[in-house]
Amino acid sequence: MDEFEKAVDDIYEATGGIMERDKIKKELREWISRFGVPLIVAKREIISKYHGKVPNNDEKYISVEELKPGMGRVNLQVKVVSINQKTYEVDGSKKIMHYGMAGDETGVIPFTAWTLDVDLRKGDCVEIHNAYTREWQGQTKLIIGQNTRLKLMPPNSVKVKSNVKPAKIVELHPHMGLVEVVGKVISADKREVYVDDVPREIYSGTIADDTGEIPFTSWDIPVQAGDVIRITGAYVSTYRGMAQLVFDNRSTVKKEDLNIEIKSIPVQVESLEGRGGFNVLVEGVIIDIKDGSGLIYRCPECGRALNGTTCPVHGRVKPRADLRVKAIIDDGTGAVLCLFNREQTEKMLGMDLDEVIDKVKENMGNTSVIMDMLEEKLFARPLRVRGNVIDEEKYGLRMFVKDFDFLDLEDISKKAESLLEELGW
Ligand SMILES: [Zn+2]
Structure with a gap:
């Protein structure tokens, strides 16, 4: 030879x-x-x-750009841009689903993993064998299923195309891929944590532009309250049912000499699906007042709403009276459950807690008298609410109302008109 x-x-x-x-x-x-x-x-x-890179005949790799909905048995080499997890229940047992973004030099795609045979982390490069795709909200989504096999590749063996999209804060959604945001840092706190025995600095707070505000987490990049910054290559993840902006050393952060007028414009309830919202404004109509509104009694230890005098955790207690309203507000695009606290309920009723208790006593202890008053005062009333919206599978969209105003129907139609004018209709 x-x-x-x-x-x-x-x-x-x-x-x-x-x-x-x-x-x-x-x-x-x-x-x-x-x-x-x-x-x-x-x-x-x-x-x-x-070495180890040549596909054999039945294992061709496809690029992210080539993926379309409804493909089966696809093989890819990608880098994990972001990964999150969600716990859900199937037939009474808890399961963990992973989701996030993955990419290669041709693009970035959202993925969902029902099972993972390797412990996948952000930044990992991985060969994916036998995955499939689906259509999801008009986008192609990659599904890692039961029969999908994963194999880790050497670090940084896949480069991700930086198709960074400029976005306003109101538009930010966990499925957007990499984004560029310009905003003013409203607050920033620093803390130190250890990740895999490596000390890391985390800066967290909120950032705002002329459309809204969002919490952020910065890994190792110092962020100062009051600064206007341009963040390029950040991504959006959700934490406790609310979207947040995340960036690190792979993103660039530049201080800008710009004036940003911080505004919060009413958002469409529909746009809060899958992302929640920080300090958002919603304008809509009360279409339902839920049971458990009005005069309620809570455990003095843990604050749970009680039916009688027994807390499931603290046993027999002397319950503390409280007021709240749980109302569904619909804005025509969707519905959000709004939770109003005691002070806000007192404002709605025009009565304070003591007066409410007296009123109930007058009615032989029947609290439904308060519920009736709330129905009468609130049902079909248009109002503007502001607060944090959390989207969790178990409850749907929930707003913890910070403040609210009743609106005139006329106000709303005038507003809609001027908005349409602004948009050139
Ligand atoms: Zn309790």
């Missing part, structure tokens, strides 16, 4: 037989004749080029 044939054999073995001999020969000749490389160097180059 001559040197050349021997080199072909060596390459064939070193690459695990995933490359045909004829192809090896052709490439080896090319290296030697065209690039003038010595045989031994050419051999080493080809082995390192193809």
Whole structure:
């Protein structure tokens, strides 16, 4: 056997037989004749080029750009841009679903993993075998299912195309991929944590622009309250049912000499699905007042609303009287359950807690008298509420109301008109 044939054999073995001999020969000749490389160097180059990377015939890799909804058995080499988890129940047992964004040099795609056979982390490069795709909110989504196999690749072996989208804060959604945001830092607190025994600095707070406000987490990049910054290459994840902006050393953060007028404009309830919202304004109509509104009694220890005088955790207690309203507000695009506290309920009723208790006593202890008053005062009333909205599977959209105003129907239609004018309709 001559040197050349021997080199072909060596390459064939070193690459695990995933490359045909004829192809090896052709490439080896090319290296030697065209690039003038010595045989031994050419051999080493080809082995390192193809080591573990050449797909065999039934395992072709597809690029993220080529993915379309409804594809089966796809193989990819991607980098995990973000990964989150969600706990859900199936037939009474708890399961964990992972979701996030993955990408290659052609683009970024959302994924959902129902099972993971390797412990996947953000930044990992991974070969995905036998996944499939679905359509999700007009986008293609990659699904890692029961029969999908994952294999970790060397770090940084996949580069992700930085198709960073400029976005306003009101638009930020966990499925957007990498974004660029310009905003004013409203608050920023620093703390130190250890991740895998490495000390990390976390800056967290909120950032706002002329459309709204969002919590952020910055890993190792100092952020100062009052600064206007441009963050390029951040991504959106959800934490406790609310979207937040996350960035780290792979993002760039630049201080800008800009004036930003902080405004919060009413959002459509529909746009809060899957992301919640920080300190958002919603304008709509009360379409339902839920049971458990009005005069309630709570455990003095844990604050649970009680039916009698027994707390499931603290046993027999002397319940504390409280007021609240749980109302469904609909804005025509969707509905959100709004939770009003004692002070706000007192404002709605025009009575304080003591007066409410007296009123109930007058009615032989029947609290439904308060519920009736609330129905009468609130049902079908248009109002504007502001607060944090949390989206959790178990409860749907819930707002913890910070403040509210009743609106005139006329106000709303005038507003809609001027908004349409602004938009040039
Ligand atoms: Zn309790």
